[in-house]
Amino acid sequence: MADTISFARGAPSLDIVDVEGLREASQLAFEKDPGGTVAYGTSVGYVPLREWIAGQHGVEVDQVLVTNGSMQADAFLFQLLVQAGDAVVVEAGEAGPEPPAVRAAPVHLAERRAGGADR
Numbered sequence: 001m002a003d004t005i006s007f008a009r010g011a012p013s014l015d016i017v018d019v020e021g022l023r024e025a026s027q028l029a030f031e032k033d034p035g036g037t038v039a040y041g042t043s044v045g046y047v048p049l050r051e052w053i054a055g056q057h058g059v060e061v062d063q064v065l066v067t068n069g070s071m072q073a074d075a076f077l078f079q080l081l082v083q084a085g086d087a088v089v090v091e092a093g094e095a096g097p098e099p100p101a102v103r104a105a106p107v108h109l110a111e112r113r114a115g116g117a118d119r
Contacts, residue, residue: 029037036046044050045066054061067073082088088105091112 050064054064086105089108
């Protein structure tokens with residue numbers, strides 16, 4: 001699964017979370033940038049993290065967007081990509097509310113199959 005990026009909603013199982021590493025990272029964040037650690041920040045993400053990601057991938061910082069999770073990322077994408085009157089196909093049984101842009105578009109449900117959504 002190293003080549004897969006999951007946009008599934010929900011919290012990960014603790015057996016795949018490096019709790020000790022997360023604890024150390026949190027402590028370091030409070031030591032190095034206490035204001036940035038607790039502030040709301042910008043809508044495009046924490047600037048030092050965006051700078052680091054840009055450096056890792058050889059792109060400009062303004063090409064990097066960091067979100068709070070898949071629902072926020074979905075909302076940004078739908079706002080950018082879905083225009084009035086566009087049809088949207090979603091997997092039937094998908095949990096959670098759709099982003100506002102989807103609610104304004106005709107939505108077509110694709111049945112869920114063992115191998116993924118069917119046409």
